[in-house]
Amino acid sequence: SRLLDMDTVKVRVGDRLFTDRMVECHQEEIHVRNLKAQGFIIIMLAVASGERPILNGKEILEAIECAAFFQAEPLARHLQDLLNSDNCLLMYQASATYGLLELRESSAQFIRNMYHDLQEDLKKLPQELIEHVESLVPSGFVAVGSHSTCSVDELPLATTRTVRYLDEDDEEWKVLTALPVEASTSLAGLTVLDNRLYVVGGVHGVDKIPVNASFCYDVVTNTWSLLPGPRQPRYNFTLIGIEGCLYAIGGESGRTTMSSVEIYNVPTKEWSFAAPLPRPVAGVACTKAMSRIFVCLWKPMETNEIYEYIPNQDVWVLVSTLLKHQSYGHCMAAHRDNLYVIRNGPQDDFLRCLMDCYNITTGQWTSIPRHYGNSKGALFTAAVRGDSVFTLNRTMTLEYAIVGNMWKPCKQMKGFPRNGSLNILSLFTHLYLAPSLPDILSFAEHKRG
Secondary structure, three states, X not given: OEEEEOOEEEEEOOOOOOOOOOHHHHOXXXXXXXXXXXXXXXXXXXXXXXXXXXXXXXXXXXXXXXXXXXXXXXXXXXXXXXXXXXXXXXHHHHHXXXXXXXXXXXXXXXXXXXXXXXXXXXXXXXXXXXXXXXXOOOEEEEEEEOOOOOOHHHHHHHHHOEEEEEEOOOOEEEEEEEOOOOOOOOOOEEEEEOOEEEEEOOEEOOOOEEOOOEEEEEOOOOEEEEEOOOOOOOEOOEEEEEOOEEEEEOOEEOOEEOOOEEEEEOOOOEEEEEOOOOOOOOOOEEEEEOOEEEEEEEEOOOEEEEEEEEOOOOEEEEEEEEEOOOOOEEEEEEEOOEEEEEEEEHHHEEEEEEEEEEEOOOOEEEEEEEEEEOHHHHHHHOEEEOOEEEEEOOOEEEEEEEEOOEEEEEEEEEOOOOOOOEEEEEEEOOOOOOOXXXXXXXXXXXXXX
16 A cells, blocks of 8 residues: 555555455455545554554544454454543543443453543543443442362361452442352452453462362352363462463472463463463563563562563564563553552561552663652552542552552551452453352352363
């Protein structure tokens, strides 16, 4: 393709744009009128070649028009990654107009999650768009404590093995569902993908015997299903979900730290090995930003390295290095195209964490001023929703508003009512009562059968 003028794009026909049943595929080139050349040349082709440009309002409109006309899924997915409180209303109305349904739904859900902040501006949209947003269930948070498997002798304790959701109106954690008796959340991998909660691996007993099975909770049907475990039994690993796949990263097996990585394809229900990490690591800090996976690896005594996994090349690529004396990146959280590395404070002070921000678009590091309180490891459970970060421990749940690069405390709620390590994840929580003990036993009998 090449630029003719700002209202005409000349396209050299290729098999990616037209099927063999369309007349256009038999022409060497076609002229597309009333389609902005910038949306095609500068934005769509850039995204198709692997770039991830940040777009302003005018560029977003041209990109949506172009993505709809060419049914360009990579561009539509990139637009979803760009959603924020400044552009979500624009994306919502434009995607509804041009028929980009997935972007429309993502935008509507983003608005619903930030409804109180965007309520006045939402009133400016057509009534049917307002009603659709208000019909959605806001995404909330679920948290899981550390539980081992439950034997027959321990069944009376099964009702304490629960997944809880945050009721933000009552400001407390309530029971969502009970864990299957054979599921372990002790040193297991936990993540959410396509609004399903996955519990993979873990250990049972003081001898850290790996649990080979995996479990999936569907919040809509309020049911658990059994899945195969990774090929290499592992625990104390990081699990993250993206684009129909689960990634089990690093961890331990037989008390040996591993660098291996496995990918679970959800549609095919199969595990396969991927490129290993540059070095063995357990409990690695990991996050996803702009539909990309990043990990933070540490080399003594002051080097924190950010690596990105490139799926189509099956490689881990060094993105950037942060040098901080005796400082270890314990957790990463992502907001838009920013990676926040949360690390211990001076002299291994874990009660006062420091934070640095890496922008994956500009490649620049920013040191976030001041210390952040880390009472009982709260910051190590950071989860992002909209323009807020939620942190959790047994004492309190604290919400931060992200203003610029700063995290500013804005709301405090009750903590999670359980000792031990915690995991917090975002989920569209339809509110159900937890299954009764007979339901739990029924699941166990079904699995044995």
